[in-house]
Amino acid sequence: MIPNVPTRKRPTIRDVAREAGVSYATVSRVLNGREWVSPDAARAVRDAIARTGYTANPHARSLATGKSGSIAFLLTEPQHLLFDDPNFSVLLRGVAQALSDRELTLILMIASTPEERARTIAYLSGGHVDGVLLVSPHSGDPLLSQLVRAEVPIVACGRVLGYEQVISSVMADDRNGGRSAVEHLIAAGRTRIATITGPQDTAGGVDRLQGYHDALISHGVTIEPARIAHGDWSRDSGAAAMRRLLSLAPDLDAVFAASDAMADGALRVLREAGRDVPGDVRVVGFDDSGLAATTEPPLTTVRHPLDRVADEMVRLLTDVIAGRTPLSITVPTTLVIRASSPA
Amino acid sequence: MIPNVPTRKRPTIRDVAREAGVSYATVSRVLNGREWVSPDAARAVRDAIARTGYTANPHARSLATGKSGSIAFLLTEPQHLLFDDPNFSVLLRGVAQALSDRELTLILMIASTPEERARTIAYLSGGHVDGVLLVSPHSGDPLLSQLVRAEVPIVACGRVLGYEQVISSVMADDRNGGRSAVEHLIAAGRTRIATITGPQDTAGGVDRLQGYHDALISHGVTIEPARIAHGDWSRDSGAAAMRRLLSLAPDLDAVFAASDAMADGALRVLREAGRDVPGDVRVVGFDDSGLAATTEPPLTTVRHPLDRVADEMVRLLTDVIAGRTPLSITVPTTLVIRASSPA
DNA sequence: ACTGGATCTGTAACCGGTCACAGCCGGATG
DNA sequence: CATCCGGCTGTGACCGGTTACAGATCCAGT
Numbered sequence A, B: 001m002i003p004n005v006p007t008r009k010r011p012t013i014r015d016v017a018r019e020a021g022v023s024y025a026t027v028s029r030v031l032n033g034r035e036w037v038s039p040d041a042a043r044a045v046r047d048a049i050a051r052t053g054y055t056a057n058p059h060a061r062s063l064a065t066g067k068s069g070s071i072a073f074l075l076t077e078p079q080h081l082l083f084d085d086p087n088f089s090v091l092l093r094g095v096a097q098a099l100s101d102r103e104l105t106l107i108l109m110i111a112s113t114p115e116e117r118a119r120t121i122a123y124l125s126g127g128h129v130d131g132v133l134l135v136s137p138h139s140g141d142p143l144l145s146q147l148v149r150a151e152v153p154i155v156a157c158g159r160v161l162g163y164e165q166v167i168s169s170v171m172a173d174d175r176n177g178g179r180s181a182v183e184h185l186i187a188a189g190r191t192r193i194a195t196i197t198g199p200q201d202t203a204g205g206v207d208r209l210q211g212y213h214d215a216l217i218s219h220g221v222t223i224e225p226a227r228i229a230h231g232d233w234s235r236d237s238g239a240a241a242m243r244r245l246l247s248l249a250p251d252l253d254a255v256f257a258a259s260d261a262m263a264d265g266a267l268r269v270l271r272e273a274g275r276d277v278p279g280d281v282r283v284v285g286f287d288d289s290g291l292a293a294t295t296e297p298p299l300t301t302v303r304h305p306l307d308r309v310a311d312e313m314v315r316l317l318t319d320v321i322a323g324r325t326p327l328s329i330t331v332p333t334t335l336v337i338r339a340s341s342p343a
Numbered sequence C: 001a002c003t004g005g006a007t008c009t010g011t012a013a014c015c016g017g018t019c020a021c022a023g024c025c026g027g028a029t030g
Numbered sequence D: 001c002a003t004c005c006g007g008c009t010g011t012g013a014c015c016g017g018t019t020a021c022a023g024a025t026c027c028a029g030t
Helices: A013-020 A024-032 A039-052 A058-065 A079-084 A086-101 A114-125 A142-149 A174-187 A203-218 A235-248 A260-272 A290-294 A306-321 B013-020 B024-032 B039-052 B058-065 B079-084 B086-101 B114-125 B142-149 B174-187 B203-218 B235-248 B260-272 B290-294 B306-321
Strands: A070-075 A105-110 A131-135 A154-157 A168-172 A193-197 A228-230 A254-257 A282-287 A300-303 A328-331 A334-336 B070-075 B105-110 B131-135 B154-157 B168-172 B193-197 B228-230 B254-257 B282-287 B300-303 B328-331 B334-336
Touching: A013 A024, A013 A039, A024 A039, A058 B058, A070 A086, A070 A114, A086 A105, A086 A131, A086 A306, A086 B086, A086 B105, A105 A114, A105 B086, A114 A142, A131 A306, A154 A306, A168 A174, A168 A203, A168 A306, A174 A193, A174 A203, A174 A254, A174 A282, A174 A300, A174 A334, A193 A203, A193 A235, A193 A260, A228 A235, A235 A254, A235 A260, A254 A260, A260 A282, A260 A290, A306 A328, B013 B024, B013 B039, B024 B039, B070 B086, B070 B114, B086 B105, B086 B131, B086 B306, B105 B114, B114 B142, B131 B306, B154 B306, B168 B174, B168 B203, B168 B306, B174 B193, B174 B203, B174 B254, B174 B282, B174 B300, B174 B334, B193 B203, B193 B235, B193 B260, B228 B235, B235 B254, B235 B260, B254 B260, B260 B282, B260 B290, B306 B328
Parallel strands: A070 A105, A070 A131, A131 A154, A154 A168, A168 A328, A193 A228, A193 A254, A254 A282, A282 A300, B070 B105, B070 B131, B131 B154, B154 B168, B168 B328, B193 B228, B193 B254, B254 B282, B282 B300
Antiparallel strands: A105 B105, A300 A334, B300 B334
């Protein structure tokens, strides 16, 4: 970087002190109000600050306090997967908002290439950030163990299998969400209910399927393996799964898809197959992503409250930074009724 | 597991110096390699760094150098608009990547509420960030004038009307993109070509429409006001515009929509109206967002190379930081042929 | 042998904050 | 009148880097 700097010097705390006729320590005291300052001095300082347009240098402050006031939002998976996922944007927005509310700075980091991962590890474990927010990390990722070893406060979105005791996490109540979706179908009189699952090596994929099981069992409906097809969250995988279901279990009268994207793929296949939705086949999705309202027909779905999740992640992280022991929490889901499976 | 162990102190540059048996100035020299150090000393330092696991404290470094090594990515518009736009995610990804490549830190800032805007202004104009990347700012936004006054290096995505001389910007070649889309339709023998525009107070909206004009004029096709309908980039607005077009200019044989989302809305309306795409009506979109490949039929569209744009934004910003005068550049678009208007 | 430059290295002064500590002051107390 | 105390304030030592400058070393040139 070329240090070609014409910038006029910004006022420092000593400039303000001189302007206000007090010492710089007093200015500092006024700034972060931890100690008592006489009303006169405080007013003088405040005036001087307004007059000079002073703002504290965050780097100097971080250096002195050892706290950076910034949080890293870390993406470990190949980034395109995350960025293309509309859910990810919603989460990021929520996190940005929650951090902004707490006057914390959000640093976005990508760790996909090996060099990036090395830099990221060094940066984060160097204690240069107060905490880390992690998006659906893969349990086997070596980044995890290194961050844990470096004792960086971490909160993950989604349970991190194997690290429950040491990494806090926030996740939706996927199991009950799945259960409520399927119970809604049962309540509508459907019994030949198929499901399209998410990947079974993710907590969300497993739990949503478990919810499907729960609902069927508690209502005495037998579970048919032919009515279970696996997908990878994507629309295409949902379409493929739907085709398999139609051939293996053609008598199905409802489908619970573990993501809206897969549900959308399923809707398309059903339409092509001439099945009426919701007449012949009811369809319920999961996430209530932006997609859900615009499919044909609009999708009944389980709302994954990512804004709440984001909020809780930040709350939890500040707690962990303050010394609280790691903790995993779930936030409740709600069923959103639309035309693909009306009330 | 007692988590509140006082964190063992991280090694500083002096620890490394002691370990390597040199002075801390020498360590610093090795670190940023600007001056000459004897090979022996350099090796000793490098070994010591590896042994201690030292990483430089970025705050101390920023304080000493006056450079922060971080760039703000600033969202000024109500954030939901931007986050819901898939294009935005792509741009963010590209920027994150480009900054990461240059070992710059990406700070994501939202300035929607008045308090946030005030904090943001203070933070950015305080010189605590080396530069700012701005997403499609509204020309009238007071943030702009304040940032300009504070002499913060800025690069915007999209021309900023009224600030061309002082804010660098990068944008796609919307005009020629629009032109190429319409020329593609003309080449296919269509002449009753309608268009659904973007907002006319955005540079992109204006320029894409201008491209439509250019193509028609240069091929001697008269411009019918009834064939021009305005949208706001969204799918719903595209559907509404399409309905208006069908009633005002029912003989249309092609539609150029200024965004893929609007094109998608138009496709739906055309389908409902029983018009075959591309047989009766050819449709071309703009952006080549993730959407385009999955519409029915898949959408011919003008590729808006957001990854290139992101890259150029970062390149331009580092130039501006280095003292180069502001500059606006455009990056070329390309037509992507799919089924909605085949070759 | 003496000077001089080239090359390397160490000391010390900063960057702009925070905070422990000592000091000041006026009034109440012994 | 000396003492103490509580509220307020200033001094100076940090935080962990960068960098100007001076000093040391070695070798070539005279």
